[in-house]
Amino acid sequence: MKIFDSKAQSLIDFVPLTAGKVGIYVCGPTVQSAPHVGHLRSAVAFDIVARWLRIGHALDVNLVRNVTDIDDKILVNASELGRDWRELAVEVENEFNGVYDALWANVSKLPHATAHIPQMIVFIERLIERGHAYLASNGTSNVYFDTASHKTYGELTNQKLENMEGEEIGGGRRAAQDFALWKSAKPGEPETAIWDSPWGKGRPGWHIECSAMTLSELGEAFDIHGGGLDLRFPHHENELAQSSAAGYGFAKHWMHNGLVTVSGTKMSKSLGNGVSVEDLFAQANAVAIRYWLASAHYRSSLDYSAIVLADAVSAVGRVLNFVRRAAEIVEVSKTELPNEFVQAMNNDFNVPEALAVLHETVRAGNTALDSDDSASVAEALSKVTRMAEVLGIDLSGNEKVTSAETAELIEGLIAKRNQARADKDYALADLVRAELTAMGVTIEDQADKTVWMWSN
RNA sequence: GGUGGAGUGGCUGAGCGGCCCAAAGCAGCAGCCUGCAAAGCUGUAAAACCACGGGUUCAAAUCCCGUCUCCACCUCCA
Numbered sequence: 330m331k332i333f334d335s336k337a338q339s340l341i342d343f344v345p346l347t348a349g350k351v352g353i354y355v356c357g358p359t360v361q362s363a364p365h366v367g368h369l370r371s372a373v374a375f376d377i378v379a380r381w382l383r384i385g386h387a388l389d390v391n392l393v394r395n396v397t398d399i400d401d402k403i404l405v406n407a408s409e410l411g412r413d414w415r416e417l418a419v420e421v422e423n424e425f426n427g428v429y430d431a432l433w434a435n436v437s438k439l440p441h442a443t444a445h446i447p448q449m450i451v452f453i454e455r456l457i458e459r460g461h462a463y464l465a466s467n468g469t470s471n472v473y474f475d476t477a478s479h480k481t482y483g484e485l486t487n488q489k490l491e492n493m494e495g496e497e498i499g500g501g502r503r504a505a506q507d508f509a510l511w512k513s514a515k516p517g518e519p520e521t522a523i524w525d526s527p528w529g530k531g532r533p534g535w536h537i538e539c540s541a542m543t544l545s546e547l548g549e550a551f552d553i554h555g556g557g558l559d560l561r562f563p564h565h566e567n568e569l570a571q572s573s574a575a576g577y578g579f580a581k582h583w584m585h586n587g588l589v590t591v592s593g594t595k596m597s598k599s600l601g602n603g604v605s606v607e608d609l610f611a612q613a614n615a616v617a618i619r620y621w622l623a624s625a626h627y628r629s630s631l632d633y634s635a636i637v638l639a640d641a642v643s644a645v646g647r648v649l650n651f652v653r654r655a656a657e658i659v660e661v662s663k664t665e666l667p668n669e670f671v672q673a674m675n676n677d678f679n680v681p682e683a684l685a686v687l688h689e690t691v692r693a694g695n696t697a698l699d700s701d702d703s704a705s706v707a708e709a710l711s712k713v714t715r716m717a718e719v720l721g722i723d724l725s726g727n728e729k730v731t732s733a734e735t736a737e738l739i740e741g742l743i744a745k746r747n748q749a750r751a752d753k754d755y756a757l758a759d760l761v762r763a764e765l766t767a768m769g770v771t772i773e774d775q776a777d778k779t780v781w782m783w784s785n
Numbered sequence: 786g787g788u789g790g791a792g793u794g795g796c797u798g799a800g801c802g803g804c805c806c807a808a809a810g811c812a813g814c815a816g817c818c819u820g821c822a823a824a825g826c827u828g829u830a831a832a833a834c835c836a837c838g839g840g841u842u843c844a845a846a847u848c849c850c851g852u853c854u855c856c857a858c859c860u861c862c863a
Binding site for chain 1: 786787788789790791796797798799800808809810811812818819820821822823824825826827855856857858859860861862863
């Protein structure tokens with residue numbers, strides 16, 4: 330199993346720290362505003378990683394995705410809306426979880442920053458004791474990480490301190506690159522966002538929550554740390570600095586997913602070119618969206634367009650059509666994954682290549698269907714089912730709930746059309762079909778019967 | 786200025802020294818099937834001269850050098 334380690338900047342042979350088990354920590358959202366496509370891509374990418382390690386390698390995967398539910402932006406957005414920040418955070422988080430659910434991208438654990446404040450304080454104390462953090466010189470309770478004290482600072486992104494732009498020196502810090510571990514409470518901030526600490530009232534800085542939560546959830550050292558490419562610096566660099574300065578092994582490997590772009594430019598909150606989840610779901614169903622999100626290799630950038638989404642709908646439809654037809658005549662049985670599929674997944678999760686195998690199997694299955702070779706149909710169906718499980722393609726995903734009355738109505742129309750066909754009254758038959766189409770129903774005439782399904 | 790990534794058919798997107806006269810999907814065309822469709826199968830066009838120019842090699846989309854273009858990070862972001 331090869332994985333591209335973005336810290337080593339090379340492909341590594343993946344060997345779990347503890348035999349049979351894998352600990353993965355992926356940076357989840359800061360719940361400040363609604364999810365956008367980029368969040369979904371990251372979630373799907375790491376969901377596939379977890380699925381493959383579980384299904385393809387029989388590993389016990391502990392996938393942790395944090396929820397950063399205390400942060401400047403949350404406070405700012407809440408105050409702009411005149412709302413309680415905690416309420417906003419919960420609401421946004423629910424929104425995130427709803428989409429993750431819809432896309433089949435769930436995780437083992439969802440630790441919250443606000444539930445780990447004591448652990449963060451302990452962590453910061455430890456850094457101060459070890460000489461890697463200091464209290465601000467301006468009389469506030471700000472605490473900063475001392476980047477100069479940590480000689481490997483910059484190792485994740487291969488940067489030297491002197492080349493970094495840094496922020497303006499302020500807030501009582503010693504160097505531009507030093508970052509806040511603890512932020513002093515400021516006037517006007519809600520009481521509920523202020524915690525006591527050995528240094529005074531305040532709240533945690535941005536990066537410390539992840540270091541503290543990896544420690545609580547996965548221990549001093551764990552296998553993989555993941556997240557979007559845009560988090561490499563400063564967030565992951567700083568996490569790594571904190572945790573290694575604290576004396577912990579931290580992440581053995583790093584994985585970063587590529588970004589979602591629109592016309593070649595990164596989709597981001599600040600640029601305002603983000604495509605909302607509503608936009609996305611208005612154009613395609615969840616299975617197709619997930620397929621699209623996985624259709625480029627996880628390290629490549631993924632360009633968004635309406636066309637590309639429509640392509641995904643067609644491509645998934647092809648798979649789903651085969652499964653539907655095949656399932657009418659054969660059962661899914663136990664079978665091995667195709668070798669090429671396994672090879673592809675083992676090669677740094679090459680999903681596009683794996684999808685090629687999936688489609689080849691579908692074609693073989695369709696050919697078998699056309700030639701009534703039910704043994705081959707069953708084989709193809711079983712393989713497709715297993716591959717879909719690895720990739721998280723919900724094969725029942727296109728089924729819409731239909732009431733008995735609606736089904737009866739549709740079946741009545743189909744019977745009417747088939748009678749017309751038997752009578753060779755094709756004008757009437759086509760009229761009925763047009764009626765069905767208008768209802769959003771697609772029909773398919775098979776040798777001995779007519780089946781129907783909701784159009785995409 | 787520093788650090789990374791990318792340029793492959795009409796579109797999306799793999800491949801990263803020989804299995805590549807380049808996977809897979811979408812779109813197009815033709816045939817089969819169908820009353821006609823849909824779904825499906827088969828075949829297939831557009832010079833895919835793999836950004837461009839050199840080089841290494843028996844062999845390069847894949848390695849090296851140079852050039853151009855684009856993107857990301859160094860500020861909040863998956």
